[in-house]
Amino acid sequence: MAPASQSAVVPVIPLAKGTVLFPGSLLRIPVPPSRSDIPALISNVYTRASKGSRRVDQVPVVCVPLSSPLLSRRGQLLLEKAPEEYNELLEADDRNLRKDRLYGYGVTAKITGIQGQNGAEFILLVQGISRISVDKVTQEQPFFEAKVKSHSDAVSREIDSDDYQELFESLKRLSRELISYLRVSAFLLSSGSAGLNPLLSRRLEQFIARKQAAEGGSLADFMMNVVEASYEDKLQVLAAVDVKKRMQKVIELMERQVDDVKGNINVTTVTSTAIPIRIDQEDMEKMNKRNIKKIQIPGLGGPPAGFSFGGMPGGGQAEQQDADELQELEKKIEDAKLPPEAAKVAEREFKRLKHMQPAQAEYQVVRTYLETLAEIPWSIATDDPIGTGTLAAARKQLDNDHYGIEKVKKRLLSYLTIVKLMQSTNEDVDRQIKEAEQETTELELGKPAAKNLSLDSELEEKIKASSLKVQMLQSKRRTERAPILLLVGPPGVGKTSIARSIATALGRQFHRISLGGVRDEAEIRGHRRTYVAAMPGLIVQGLRKVGVANPVFLLDEIDKLGMANHNGDPSAAMLEVLDPEQNHTFNDHYVNTPIDLSKVLFIATANSLDTIPGPLLDRMEILEFSGYTTLEKRHIALRHLVPKQIRVNGLQEDQVKFNGEVVSKIIESYTRESGVRNLEREIGSVCRAKAVEYVEANDKGQPETYRADLTVEDLETILGIERFEDEIAEKNTQPGIVTGLVAYSSGGNGGILFIEVLDMPGDGSVELTGNLGKVLMESVKVARSWVRNHAYELGLTREPTENIMKNRSLHVHCPSGAVPKDGPSSGMAQAIALISLLSGRPVPPTMAMTGEFQLSGHVKRVGGIKEKLIGAYRAGVKTVVLPAQNEKDAREVPSEVKDGLKIIYVSHIWEAIRHVWPDAQWPNETSLPPLQARL
């Protein structure tokens, strides 16, 4: 019935709570300053439009409502009754929307206009076109994107069937009936109340009457704007891809409403035009308010399709309103205390605005621009309470919010000390600048009084020297700035939350700018005003939102910033933001007058340093976060995450009790990560499950059956079967397999990997599989040569001259193909794996090793020891063999890990061999020189 056409990836506008857009209808979407996704989406739509030489309304977007807690994403009813926390559930995460909150259906839409409003809010006008289902959300930041499938209302095969015709006729009849009631009710209501005016109702009736059977689906959609329906009803109609089902559902809703109205009206005859009535005024008023105000159908009134800028009030009242608005705007600009350069621009633009007609498209553009200028916090700043006692307070704040990470906290405190010092130096410099400026002005004023020439030139000299002093002091102020911190580490280790704590400790406003996926320079720097609906970039929007000039800006995921492309170079724009030499005159394309960002405290975060361009990296000071050990995670969970999740899920502290054992089980069997984000999520799931249990027990009147204490057994029922088993436990002992260690280049994370070597008849060649790089290939060859050379001492051949590789080929494999592996650090493990294979002696899987291996047999230093050891410990390794040269790196490893591992340091492969097989005899080893001599 409803054939689906092919899928496409399109930008998604998540609709606000309780709002559903249907095909054919118009919607006004208010966009508050807190929503950064829509400006980013609009910017992307503009870029696409200009690239494809299309109009903006030819670039499709989709509007998707939020899913309801009562329905599945596909519209099936899950719960009959709304739970108490219904509103919270629907509202939850409204700002930081995640993809799992989106409903499974929506509509493709075109952007038909943008209206500026007072304040930073604006309104986006969209028109629904056709139904889609969401296959997969492919992107969440900076705006949503999803793979969607469109569904057209093709009904040609069914149109002649009796049941289709019957449904369509009922739909049409009920639609006209409902419109009649609404019109009559409007007629009866006191003037001034929301009502369906006779002209609009006549046009609606004509519109309905003209509908052909093939348009049954669209009529049903249309009537959803008129009929009274709950949010879930609307979502279900949206999910009704099948036209017959859709008509049925809408008929049900209309019947219900018409019956309701009839109950309140004493109807003698019901025709489409006349109803002698006695009516319950209050009910009718309610009904009208709910329904009629929002009817906006293209071509049937409401805002016009196509681009429009603001409403156009008419008559003298409207003129007065415009004048008031201008006055208000002028006051706003005055209050904003713009710096001289910006004030000049504002004055010029304001003059232009006064001479324009409000109906002109340009009027709204200029007004919005001036409003933006007035909203930038040019001179407002929060009081920085940095003074004596601040550091102690900051320490307390950091300790309260975060467990452990002592090194990071220590570094942050010294950072805050620097911020404090810089601030007092700058205050001093500011004072000197003021004095010098005053001196210059005074000298300038004295100029005409100087009569003779020599005095004149002396004065000239003095003025010059004094203005030079001002310049020098200003540049001193600029360079003496606290460094920009870059917090690097795996996801979920607390980078964002610690930045927030710093802002709290400093008493500053906090704003997070997500840079992940920003590919367009204009997103950072804004669009030029010549673009229709241009707007400022992320930095200026952030300033407007916080409303102060000295906030803490968190530049999240700076490593995911897009590279230079045909849309400009976002990292170059970022460079300007972060460079103290430049950022006091930051130039946003939209604002087009320099903005001083020097008071903003920037903190950036990244998962890895690899993709951050060098010049950008140069401007930041790196502070590394490493992953947490199980013990640390347990403390974090019990002290911070559990109380937080209990609170968030509306429970009392004594209503659910986690113990250390339960938390350890969640850590080990349900999460495998360096940070604690998934751990927090799983704890949240457990809390929700307990909340449901608690409510059910109370509903049944048996509160005593509820048990607050959690046990390890409960976890399997709540979270499902264990997701992770001990990696080591999965491996059996077989010659040729050795546990190696890796530190992933992205995310500061480490883990184990298994090196498997197999031999087969052949010509001595080596084959590698498992996504292994070139350097690894070389280290395999080094290991092969060493073993071939020492086969006799190892007891693998009978004669010293015999070539053990002569008739064999080797196959080296490292499972976990998704992890790219390269680098020489697995050399020792490969040599041991090869000896193990050829000698038939297995290596215990709980023993892991890392070290670069040389042809001479020496084992050399490798990187990432800390990550590797934490990863090994997490995976259940008991003994680790490391190069002796790495001994001092291992000192940095948390003591829990060091205590849980036996670490053996070796300088030569023979030492490693003795540790791996302590009881083995090496018959020909005596033919070797003593060990010391070989080192």
Ligand SMILES: Nc1ncnc2c1ncn2[C@@H]1O[C@H](COP(=O)(O)OP(=O)(O)OP(=O)(O)O)[C@@H](O)[C@H]1O
């Ligand atoms: N040491 C800690 N003590 C208490 N809570 C912590 C700690 N580390 C992380 N958390 C909590 O873990 C959650 C995830 O942390 P956060 O969002 O700051 O991670 P992140 O490092 O910024 O991750 P990403 O790189 O993905 O942005 C937060 O709720 C945070 O409070």
